[in-house]
Amino acid sequence: MSHKKMLQCSMGALLLLLPWFGGLVHGEISKNFSQCFDFFYKKTPPTGIPAEGYQPICQRYQNRYRFATLYHRQHRSPLYSAYKLSPPDGKRPNQAWMYEPQLAFSRASSEMQNFHTLVDQNVKESQAVDEDYKDSGFTRGHLNPSLHHETEQDRRATFTLTNIVPQHKSSNNGPWNVLEQEVLTKFKAFCNGTMHVITGVMPYESEPQWINNRVSVPEYMWSAYCCPSFRSDLPKSEQRFFPTYAAVGRNDPNSGEEFVPVNVTAKPSVRGYEVRRMSLEELEDILRKRLDMTITLFNGQCQYEMSLWWVCTAVFTMCSTSFIL
Numbered sequence: 486m487s488h489k490k491m492l493q494c495s496m497g498a499l500l501l502l503l504p505w506f507g508g509l510v511h512g513e514i515s516k517n518f519s520q521c522f523d524f525f526y527k528k529t530p531p532t533g534i535p536a537e538g539y540q541p542i543c544q545r546y547q548n549r550y551r552f553a554t555l556y557h558r559q560h561r562s563p564l565y566s567a568y569k570l571s572p573p574d575g576k577r578p579n580q581a582w583m584y585e586p587q588l589a590f591s592r593a594s595s596e597m598q599n600f601h602t603l604v605d606q607n608v609k610e611s612q613a614v615d616e617d618y619k620d621s622g623f624t625r626g627h628l629n630p631s632l633h634h635e636t637e638q639d640r641r642a643t644f645t646l647t648n649i650v651p652q653h654k655s656s657n658n659g660p661w662n663v664l665e666q667e668v669l670t671k672f673k674a675f676c677n678g679t680m681h682v683i684t685g686v687m688p689y690e691s692e693p694q695w696i697n698n699r700v701s702v703p704e705y706m707w708s709a710y711c712c713p714s715f716r717s718d719l720p721k722s723e724q725r726f727f728p729t730y731a732a733v734g735r736n737d738p739n740s741g742e743e744f745v746p747v748n749v750t751a752k753p754s755v756r757g758y759e760v761r762r763m764s765l766e767e768l769e770d771i772l773r774k775r776l777d778m779t780i781t782l783f784n785g786q787c788q789y790e791m792s793l794w795w796v797c798t799a800v801f802t803m804c805s806t807s808f809i810l
């Protein structure tokens with residue numbers, strides 16, 4: 486073997502071994518959310534969802550965990566994404582779509598990555614790819630939206646296709662977008678601590694719909710938030726929005742109206758894509774009926790937490806009043 490050949494050969498071997506070393510560094514795919522409990526209220530993921538068929542993903546981008554997704558392998562679609570909301574300091578980034586190597590190879594990197602021009606067959610088997618959405622008639626709908634995040638890195642991390650579902654354009658750019666903005670506005674105006682958000686889908690019940698015969702199309706989108714510590718001077722009109730609130734949105738004008746009625750006076754461009762606001766209990770009730778799962782989204786239902794400052798003031802006021810009397 487010539488010197489040059491040998492060099493080429495060892496370089497090749499090194500390149501082949503690289504993913505393996507990467508796997509060793511990053512560890513294997515987890516059966517639970519142990520690396521990213523922080524994104525859930527009380528560090529507790531929703532209960533009542535069977536483990537079978539679902540893959541927890543701690544979404545990792547540029548060496549940090551950004552949010553959590555429960556992925557349905559057969560649907561090649563997330564059931565939900567969970568995150569902590571923070572107001573954005575900039576625009577929606579121009580970020581290429583990414584995928585999760587860990588879904589294709591259990592020892593692969595757990596960092597999301599840009600698609601290569603030639604998509605590996607194992608990657609394609611394990612998850613949705615860019616080409617599934619091309620000419621599908623659907624937009625790529627974020628469950629965890631980029632504009633609910635302060636840093637640009639967190640916003641970029643939402644562009645992994647495991648956080649994306651086929652969403653009708655009228656919903657994505659219309660009523661669902663309005664809901665996302667409304668949640669952000671409520672956070673900024675009244676939330677005095679962490680707001681945990683979980684956003685997910687309900688697939689069709691009897692006749693599943695797919696794009697490219699591969700990726701499940703949701704019939705409905707849903708979302709709920711929990712902000713246990715909010716302003717004590719909450720106006721009366723805002724009280725039903727705290728500490729929890731939820732919504733279900735249509736993704737199909739032909740769906741029945743048992744969960745979300747169609748607004749016949751709405752503009753034709755958004756009619757059939759309504760989003761109904763509701764309590765957390767109502768949403769969990771709908772999920773129980775539709776998914777046949779008794780899901781608890783927030784541990785202990787997300788109770789109001791009085792701030793220490795408020796408790797001290799109240800106790801002080803009480804004590805000083807009784808002292809004067």
Ligand SMILES: *[C@@H]1O[C@H](CO)[C@@H](O)[C@H](O)[C@H]1NC(C)=O
Pocket residue numbers: 514515516517518519
């Ligand atoms: C979560 O999974 C890890 C291994 O991936 C395991 O060591 C740990 O015990 C699990 N934790 C829970 C709470 O199930």
Ligand SMILES: *[C@@H]1O[C@H](CO)[C@@H](O)[C@H](O)[C@H]1NC(C)=O
Pocket residue numbers: 677715716717718792795
């Ligand atoms: C919540 O935040 C507001 C505005 O930042 C502040 O005035 C208020 O004292 C805070 N605490 C409570 C318990 O409302």
Ligand SMILES: *[C@@H]1O[C@H](CO)[C@@H](O)[C@H](O)[C@H]1NC(C)=O
Pocket residue numbers: 748749750751752
């Ligand atoms: C229906 O749509 C109209 C026009 O956009 C709006 O004014 C009205 O509030 C909507 N009704 C309901 C129940 O959402």
